[in-house]
Amino acid sequence: MTKRILLAAAAVLALPLPAFAQTHDVAALRDAALKDDLAWEITEGLTTEVGQRLAATEAEARARNWAMKKLTALGFRNVRSEPFKMPVWVRGEETAEVVGPMAQKLTLAALGNSGSTGAAGLEAEVAYFASFADLQAAPAGSLKGKIAFIDHRMAPTQDGSSYGVFGVARRAGPSVAASKGAVATLIRSIGTDYHRNPHTGGTNWTVGVKPIPAAALALPDAEQLQRLLKRGPVRLKLVVTPQFKGEGESGNVIAEVPGSDPAAGIVLIACHLDSWDLATGAIDDASGCGIVTAAAKRIMDAGQPRRTIRVLWAGAEEPGVFGGRAYFEAHKGDRHVLASESDFGADRVWKFDATLPEGAKPVADRLAAALAPLGVGRGGDPANGGADVGAVIQSGVAAIDLAQSGLRYFDYHHTPDDTLDKVDPAQLRQNVAAWTTMLAVTANAPEDIGPTAPVAR
């Protein structure tokens, strides 16, 4: 369906057209977005003027103010911050030293929710596990007094799926090691680069397991430790002193492009505003906020869409999706018809996946045709939408994923290296074009987009 044909039909019928058809030429919007500057401006501004913005810290609060001011200046409506409470964890000192005749320092970073060694540190022998499965197989009590070191060989994947496979060492490894008596856990960073920049990220403690110090070694250091272990037993002196600081405040920032047909529901597009504390969070996730916001702005400037587009810059995604869950609790009465998130860097979109109710399948067909010129293929996987819209989607809302290439993502993810220079402006623009296309098609679709079956997970 093209604008020209619709306009011709309108001239004949002399009837008012739906707003979207009067104003939105999908192909023209898509191609214009390939010259977008706004996504870069947002990414550059947020990472330069605020820098790191760890959840529930003063820096994240500054980021919310930055976001509100920016979204208001861009002309969005109903710009507001919705605060929520959450537990606060902050990094302290972190050093590791090999003790004995091969004395040397190793580079590491505490994992989010890590326990503390105390300022005096601890010294213990290292127990090696080639994988998380090997750690699981260790007998109960066998790690008493030891530092568990969980190794692995993560490889990059286009779709990022290796993060699921290897990330368990970080998410669950420390808790499993603690339950078997370990005094601390080190993991090889969940990453694919060879720089002295450890990959942090959250770890989870099973109920009843007391947090122990848990940290990630940079890959060169993990391999150094592996080589040292081949020469004999290794003792390490660890000082890792993060703190749990009780309850603090974070918040979601929301902005809207109001639709012409309130009954048609809301298209929710998200990113997250917080970052880990080691870097300025350019690809995780300032660029995501830049992409979705620039796309929404393009639709807004082209004329009122049928459906309301709601932009969510979620707070506190990194330590455990606190913002996404707070959003769902606050807005479960709203009529969301579609949800999507950009939270996988700034490299190009290579495919899309859609989970839509049967009656809205033509929407995906039109989207496939409109995205093809950007080099975006049609995938057959279920769309999961992203962490911050996960609860909304699981409640039975349709989802579309614009899947970005993951080949570089885990070189930088959660490291000090997640800085602006990692964002390729040309690929960033291709993302804006893909999101603009997706919004132009979905926010204006004449079909009803009803609920999907709630997802069992």
Next chain:
Amino acid sequence: MTKRILLAAAAVLALPLPAFAQTHDVAALRDAALKDDLAWEITEGLTTEVGQRLAATEAEARARNWAMKKLTALGFRNVRSEPFKMPVWVRGEETAEVVGPMAQKLTLAALGNSGSTGAAGLEAEVAYFASFADLQAAPAGSLKGKIAFIDHRMAPTQDGSSYGVFGVARRAGPSVAASKGAVATLIRSIGTDYHRNPHTGGTNWTVGVKPIPAAALALPDAEQLQRLLKRGPVRLKLVVTPQFKGEGESGNVIAEVPGSDPAAGIVLIACHLDSWDLATGAIDDASGCGIVTAAAKRIMDAGQPRRTIRVLWAGAEEPGVFGGRAYFEAHKGDRHVLASESDFGADRVWKFDATLPEGAKPVADRLAAALAPLGVGRGGDPANGGADVGAVIQSGVAAIDLAQSGLRYFDYHHTPDDTLDKVDPAQLRQNVAAWTTMLAVTANAPEDIGPTAPVAR
């Protein structure tokens, strides 16, 4: 000249042949070296078992012991350590924070010989200079109370020549800034990568200039500071607390392959044993020691060469070539006929340059022919030999450079990232093959290799 022809001649004449001709088939030695494991073994062993080995520290002393043990075990003769005294400088704390509404941390590393802010640190406004030349042009006294920030845009070069061009900002920038009243100096790291790993390296103070704190920002941080400066004045809180620790001991480690003809002189091949303190010094310069030693071992195992090959693992190169100068003072009475050093990483040799006396020009012709199958071209530049053999060469000794590719070198040079994983085993072997070829040709050359004209520098 091939082994087969000489052997045939020998059978006819029934006379004893020179040792080199009986045993050294240059092409066979070269090709066998492409399967070398020893250079890797040395590089892996030194970087794993000792790690960083800053000059005149306990770690460097451990590295000397490691070297003596290894060189003895390999069968070298006259293995010894020659100690010398030098001033000791060690790193302390180092943090930088933007003060004010855009508060954030920047990543930096003190330069060797940096002064200290004291534990309390200092706070001052930043004065920006786009280049060292701009700093030089600043009026006297104009930097009073300021932190000078020297920016530049170093680009990688095959021959590493950009280090000379841009490195002046590090070597001389802090002293120039101090002389104009600056309270501290920051430079954009002299490097070509985009990781949060600053490039340290020595800086020099003009006589009469009191050392001020001087540090290098990682490239992403230097560009962040540049972006912040575009938004307005920037104040920084700096804490940089290195210490000058008085006089300490370093030492050179020497090993030999004695030649059959003492009058033919010594071929000196060098590397340096010390490293900066931020990394394990795999490419700077453990791999250099691995390369020259593996090549000398191959010659030794193939039969006694005509000339003595002396292997020098110099101490304390990084803070100011203390080992190279101590070696020259101790050995200026020795008859060196050729000197060369491997101190530019472990990437492939792409050309060679030779500075030889007129009578030895055929040596270079034979070397060109023997190196060509390794993809090594003949350059027309004067050979400079390397820092640790610089004094020897300047005294009038011939030199050969086996020039390694510098395209990656300044991604890692003097950073925490100079670790074993940066060494490509295949390229390392090509280096060993080139050095083995060079030694087979030069140590056995029947020509006299006399002095060159002393070099004016």
